[in-house]
Amino acid sequence: xxxxxxxxxxxxxxxxxxxxxxxxxxxxxxxxxxxxxxxxxxxxxxxxxxxxxxxxxxxxxxxxxxxxxxxxxxxxxxxxxxxxxxxxxxxxxxxxxxxxxxxxxxxxxxxxxxxxxxxxxxxxxxxxxxxxxxxxxxxxxxxxxxxxxxxxxxxxxxxxxxxxxxxxxxxxxxxxxxxxxxxxxxxxxxxxxxxxxxxxxxxxxxxxxxxxxxxxxxxxx
Amino acid sequence: xxxxxxxxxxxxxxxxxxxxxxxxxxxxxxxxxxxxxxxxxxxxxxxxxxxxxxxxxxxxxxxxxxxxxxxxxxxxxxxxxxxxxxxxxxxxxxxxxxxxxxxxxxxxxxxxxxxxxxxxxxxxxxxxxxxxxxxxxxxxxxxxxxxxxxxxxxxxxxxxxxxxxxxxxxxxxxxxxxxxxxxxxxxxxxxxxxxxxxxx
Numbered sequence: 001x002x003x004x005x006x007x008x009x010x011x012x013x014x015x016x017x018x019x020x021x022x023x024x025x026x027x028x029x030x031x032x033x034x035x036x037x038x039x040x041x042x043x044x045x046x047x048x049x050x051x052x053x054x055x056x057x058x059x060x061x062x063x064x065x066x067x068x069x070x071x072x073x074x075x076x077x078x079x080x081x082x083x084x085x086x087x088x089x090x091x092x093x094x095x096x097x098x099x100x101x102x103x104x105x106x107x108x109x110x111x112x113x114x115x116x117x118x119x120x121x122x123x124x125x126x127x128x129x130x131x132x133x134x135x136x137x138x139x140x141x142x143x144x145x146x147x148x149x150x151x152x153x154x155x156x157x158x159x160x161x162x163x164x165x166x167x168x169x170x171x172x173x174x175x176x177x178x179x180x181x182x183x184x185x186x187x188x189x190x191x192x193x194x195x196x197x198x199x200x201x202x203x204x205x206x207x208x209x210x211x212x213x214x215x216x217x218x219x220x221x
Numbered sequence: 222x223x224x225x226x227x228x229x230x231x232x233x234x235x236x237x238x239x240x241x242x243x244x245x246x247x248x249x250x251x252x253x254x255x256x257x258x259x260x261x262x263x264x265x266x267x268x269x270x271x272x273x274x275x276x277x278x279x280x281x282x283x284x285x286x287x288x289x290x291x292x293x294x295x296x297x298x299x300x301x302x303x304x305x306x307x308x309x310x311x312x313x314x315x316x317x318x319x320x321x322x323x324x325x326x327x328x329x330x331x332x333x334x335x336x337x338x339x340x341x342x343x344x345x346x347x348x349x350x351x352x353x354x355x356x357x358x359x360x361x362x363x364x365x366x367x368x369x370x371x372x373x374x375x376x377x378x379x380x381x382x383x384x385x386x387x388x389x390x391x392x393x394x395x396x397x398x399x400x401x402x403x404x405x406x407x408x409x410x411x412x413x414x415x416x417x418x419x420x421x
Contacts, residue, residue, distance in 0.1 A: 007319030011308065018307045079301025082272055083359075086292045087320045 004089040005097040012101035022070070023105040026063035027113050033059040034117040045122050052121035053131045053182040057175055059117075060110045060135055061142055065167065068146040069153055069160040071102055072216065076154050081216075091216055095209035099147045107139035130190070131182035134197055138178040141201040144208030145170045151212035155219055174200050222366055223247050223283040224269070224291070224398055230277035231264055238264055239417050240277065251389065251399040251412040260418030262402035263300060266369045269400060270297045282367070295367040296321070300375070302356035306345025310336055313344050314358055323363025330361035335384070349376040357385060360392070368392060370401040382408065 016023040037055050041048055075081040084094055114135050118128045149167040153159030174197060181193035223245055230240035238261030246252050254262045267273040269280050271292035282291045304313050310331060318325070331340050334354040339347070344355060353376045360368060368389070374382050386408030389399050393409070401407055 003319050004322065007316050011305070011312070011316045014312070015305060015307045020307065077301075078305065079299050079303035080305065082267075082270075082297055082299055082301070083303050083317060083320055085272055086270060086295060086297055088289065088293045088322055089320070 001089045001093070004087055005093055008084070008094060008097040009101045012098055013105060016101070016105035022067050023109065026066055026106040027109050029066055030059045030063040030110055030113060031117060033062070034120050038121065049122040049124060049127075050183070052118060052123040053127060054179045055121055056114050056118055056123075056131050056135070057138075057179045057182070060107075060114065060139060061171060061175060063110055064106055064139060064142045065146065065164045067106060068102070068143070068150050068167070069163040071098055071147060071150040072154040072212075073150070073156075073159060081154075085216070091213035092209045095147055095151070095212045095216075096205075099144050099205075099208060102147075103140050103143040107135075107143050111135045111139060127182065134178045134182040134194060137194065137201055138174050138197045141174045141197070141204040142167075142171050144201075144204035145174075147208040148211040148215065151215035154216065222285055222396075222398070224280070224367060224400070225283060226269065226278065226280050228278035229265070229268065229275050229280065231261060231268060231273070232276045233264065242415070242417070243278070244413075244415055246398050246400065246413075248396045248398065249393045251393055251401070251407070251409045252415055253407055253409075253412045254400065254402040254415045254417060255404070256417035262417055263371050265417065266297070266299070266371050266400065266402055269367075270295055270369050272297070285366075291367070294365050295369050296360050296363075296365045297369045297371075298356050298360065298373060299371045302352045303359075304344045304347070304352050304355050306343060309341050309343055310347070310355055311340040313355060314362060317359040318362035321359065321363035321365065330358040331355075333361060333388075334358045335381070350378055350381060353377055354381060357388070360388065366397050368397060368399045368401075370399065372403060373401055374403065374405050374407070 034055060038048055072081060075084065085091065111132060114132045115128045118131060123131065146163065146167050149163035152166065153162045156162060177193045177196040177200065181190055181197055225245045227243050229242040231238045242265065244252060254265055256262055264273060268275050269291065271290055280291055282294065285294050314331060331337050334357060336351065336354055336358065344352060347355065357373065373385055377385060389407065389409050393399060
């Protein structure tokens with residue numbers, strides 16, 4: 001069973017990082033957004049550094065949503081999802097392996113790029129550290145909530161927009177507490193917000209795979 | 222081991238594909254499912270694999286492992302090959318082996334299917350026939366008694382079709398079961414035929 005899960009994880013990573021896999025798309029989109037914002041806001045460094053963490057979080061959220069709909073639909077289109085359904089490995093665990101691979105291919109690169117891109121927004125060094133930490137803890141929540149949307153829209157051609165519309169409201173709490181923790185401006189202290197982000201991630205890690213497996217089983221009807 | 226289908230019926234999208242389909246298949250027996258396009262051959266195979274739920278009736282596997290569903294003792298090679306173009310032939314096959322719970326056996330299935338020299342070539346470069354051979358290679362990576370094959374001969378050349386027939390015969394002689402949807406003769410002696418949608 002663990003061999004099957006490792007195989008899924010490694011395969012999805014290989015596909016993501018090879019030519020045309022799309023692992024870099026999120027980071028490039030993230031960079032584009034972060035570069036454009038200072039031009040739109042204007043030469044107001046204090047304002048920019050104040051909204052910087054929020055911009056990074058919005059960028060990371062949208063960049064994660066970008067490739068989310070392909071998690072299951074790519075496998076359904078070429079028939080490999082059928083083979084996974086015939087595995088003795090529970091579908092819930094398969095969803096965990098696919099979610100983890102997707103996070104390593106998109107969420108993790110975004111987190112690593114965040115401190116670098118934060119410089120473009122004039123964020124203070126100390127704040128760069130906290131925003132990176134909140135992204136590291138918070139992006140898994142976005143990926144695993146997105147897993148549910150990806151599974152629900154698996155049979156729909158061009159379901160990307162639907163997945164974004166379904167998932168975006170669910171990610172709002174992550175965004176609120178993530179930005180509150182990284183900007184230190186929320187109504188509650190830093191570590192309380194951070195704990196909320198961690199709790200939301202753990203919640204999504206458990207619920208996401210169970211819900212997406214249920215959605216995938218439903219297409220048998 | 223016996224595969225038994227009782228009074229199977231399927232309605233999809235408000236349209237009745239078939240009803241009252243039944244058969245019993247024992248060890249070493251092959252069943253060719255035939256019928257015109259749209260008669261429900263592929264759906265019947267998906268139904269046996271458990272990838273689709275029947276509207277009526279049921280499929281049971283008698284004498285199989287107690288704790289396994291029919292799908293988890295079956296190989297399903299549908300009209301889609303399940304091949305990832307970004308991965309090489311051996312990476313594709315290794316993935317399928319791990320998913321289906323087979324033991325590591327090197328690249329011998331690739332060699333058997335005539336893809337030995339292409340093991341390290343990305344499957345995206347393969348022709349339709351080569352992809353089909355790669356899909357069929359997974360039948361050999363993990364021993365599962367029931368083979369569910371949807372148009373297995375599609376895109377295969379004459380040599381490939383003969384090769385498939387010999388693989389299927391070997392599987393049957395080892396006590397396997399084969400259910401194949403097909404338009405062309407499978408080349409398996411004594412294969413029974415189930416005709417769907419014939420004037421019904």
